[in-house]
Amino acid sequence: MSITLTSPVMVILGGVWALLALATLVVWWLAPAPDSELRQRIRSWWLIVALCSLALIFSRAAALVFFGGVSFLALKEYLTLIPTRQTDRRVLFWAYLSIPVQYFWIGIEWYGMFIIFIPVYLFLLLPVAMVLNGETQGYLRAAGTLHWGLMSMVFSLSHLAYLLVLPEGEYPHVSGPGLVLFLLLLTELNDVAQYCWGKLLGRHKISPTVSPNKTVEGFVGGVLTTMPLAALLAPWLTPFSVLDALLAGALIAVAGFFGDLSLSALKRDLGIKDSGNLLPGHGGILDRVDSLTYTAPLFFHFTRYYYF
Amino acid sequence: MGYAALRLTFFLLIVKPFLLLAVGVNVRHRDRLPAAGPALIVANHNSHLDALVLMALLPLRLLPRARPVASADYFLRGRWRAWFATRVIGIIPVAVGSGRSHAEVLEPVRDALAAGDIVVFFPEGTRGEPERLGKLKTGIVWLAQQLPTVPIYPVRLHGLGKVLPKGDWLPVPFFCDAWVGEPLRWEGDPSRFMAALTASLGG
Numbered sequence: 001m002s003i004t005l006t007s008p009v010m011v012i013l014g015g016v017w018a019l020l021a022l023a024t025l026v027v028w029w030l031a032p033a034p035d036s037e038l039r040q041r042i043r044s045w046w047l048i049v050a051l052c053s054l055a056l057i058f059s060r061a062a063a064l065v066f067f068g069g070v071s072f073l074a075l076k077e078y079l080t081l082i083p084t085r086q087t088d089r090r091v092l093f094w095a096y097l098s099i100p101v102q103y104f105w106i107g108i109e110w111y112g113m114f115i116i117f118i119p120v121y122l123f124l125l126l127p128v129a130m131v132l133n134g135e136t137q138g139y140l141r142a143a144g145t146l147h148w149g150l151m152s153m154v155f156s157l158s159h160l161a162y163l164l165v166l167p168e169g170e171y172p173h174v175s176g177p178g179l180v181l182f183l184l185l186l187t188e189l190n191d192v193a194q195y196c197w198g199k200l201l202g203r204h205k206i207s208p209t210v211s212p213n214k215t216v217e218g219f220v221g222g223v224l225t226t227m228p229l230a231a232l233l234a235p236w237l238t239p240f241s242v243l244d245a246l247l248a249g250a251l252i253a254v255a256g257f258f259g260d261l262s263l264s265a266l267k268r269d270l271g272i273k274d275s276g277n278l279l280p281g282h283g284g285i286l287d288r289v290d291s292l293t294y295t296a297p298l299f300f301h302f303t304r305y306y307y308f
Numbered sequence: 309m310g311y312a313a314l315r316l317t318f319f320l321l322i323v324k325p326f327l328l329l330a331v332g333v334n335v336r337h338r339d340r341l342p343a344a345g346p347a348l349i350v351a352n353h354n355s356h357l358d359a360l361v362l363m364a365l366l367p368l369r370l371l372p373r374a375r376p377v378a379s380a381d382y383f384l385r386g387r388w389r390a391w392f393a394t395r396v397i398g399i400i401p402v403a404v405g406s407g408r409s410h411a412e413v414l415e416p417v418r419d420a421l422a423a424g425d426i427v428v429f430f431p432e433g434t435r436g437e438p439e440r441l442g443k444l445k446t447g448i449v450w451l452a453q454q455l456p457t458v459p460i461y462p463v464r465l466h467g468l469g470k471v472l473p474k475g476d477w478l479p480v481p482f483f484c485d486a487w488v489g490e491p492l493r494w495e496g497d498p499s500r501f502m503a504a505l506t507a508s509l510g511g
Contacts, residue, residue, distance in 0.1 A: 076332065077483060086470075090480075092480050
């Protein structure tokens with residue numbers, strides 16, 4: 001999967017950098033205050049794009065370490081937010097250790113183990129560790145919340161990384177980094193498109209109790225933007241036919257929407273949306289990867305089922 | 309000087325990477341921290357990591373002057389622990405909970421401050437329950453009275469008691485917060501001083 005300067009991945013990445021530069025100019029013009037939220041947001045985007053580009057271009061190992069790091073930060077943020085029992089400290093430690101193991105299965109391309117390690121083995125073994133501690137108070141909640149976090153932040157997100165090792169040469173122009181880039185780009189652009197269409201035309205709230213900013217107009221606008229974008233990018237990065245590209249675009253848009261909503265529901269449940277905390281500033285990573293926890297596994301299985 | 313290099317190495321190669329990668333401390337108002345000694349940094353206390361975090365918040369050039377106050381009973385027990393605590397970390401050992409007068413217990417702390425050191429001090433006296441501020445002991449009032457010109461920097465720590473609680477040796481990653489409050493100065497009224505300090509430590 002060596003990438004040369006003329007590979008489609010490099011061309012599209014170049015386009016992303018150009019787009020971000022353009023967005024930066026627009027934001028500078030829209031928000032002149034140096035510490036405004038828009039400017040802070042664009043600065044983080046530069047960091048994300050730079051790190052993703054490096055990880056995708058450098059080597060497979062670098063990309064696996066990078067995505068493993070994202071899983072670690074996401075799981076850490078999740079476990080910081082939810083209530084945990086002090087008796088489960090060692091169990092949580094094992095849960096963290098599952099991250100390098102899960103990404104190791106990807107590195108050695110052991111699909112069978114990759115796909116059952118967390119849903120089967122950890123699902124059964126971590127509760128055993130909890131039971132052996134002997135604390136039954138809050139057992140179901142502890143086991144359930146831990147598994148939910150592992151499934152979302154480690155299992156689901158690691159599908160992004162398994163895309164790296166999926167292509168085996170059936171399609172000469174398709175590379176692992178290309179598939180990852182396709183999914184990342186469309187997931188994030190769909191978020192942006194939904195936000196913009198919602199701001200422009202949003203009238204009808206889609207789920208007022210979970211996320212009052214989500215509207216039918218934003219959702220539909222997102223789907224209708226992401227589908228043609230997918231068709232446009234697919235010939236460069238994927239083996240998809242036009243119809244499949246449109247379907248993949250729709251899948252990413254709908255899945256991304258529900259991933260976002262699911263994390264919003266979690267934050268509502270924990271009461272952290274409105275808590276003007278004495279110690280603010282938690283968060284950030286979950287807000288960025290929320291859509292991906294849904295789009296990564298669904299897009300992965302769509303691609304694997306039809307093409308690999 | 310040899311120990312200063314050792315401490316710098318320990319912080320650069322072990323403490324800082326550990327805090328950055330495994331813990332992730334979110335610092336608010338780092339700019340409020342002292343740029344020079346003498347200074348007293350006071351914080352709530354739930355974990356052995358507290359002193360390391362507070363020292364790591366300081367710029368590296370101040371590290372040789374940073375000295376956490378710690379229990380002599382605990383940290384001087386055993387030859388290697390004592391060597392590590394006094395030489396590498398640079399603790400000021402004091403006899404806590406001994407029923408002696410403030411002057412007897414805290415004299416070495418006063419001397420370190422008088423010499424221009426940055427002293428890290430936990431006014432609860434010991435590690436309490438995570439996220440619950442225990443009653444502050446009056447030693448801090450005595451110190452402030454003795455050295456009324458030394459600024460006092462309250463830092464509220466959150467989450468470190470989950471990463472490494474009392475009685476455990478295995479750190480488990482969680483995000484943590486350190487909130488640096490406005491510096492306090494001794495103004496002559498013990499009860500008002502204690503109330504202000506308790507409030508800035510989250511009590």
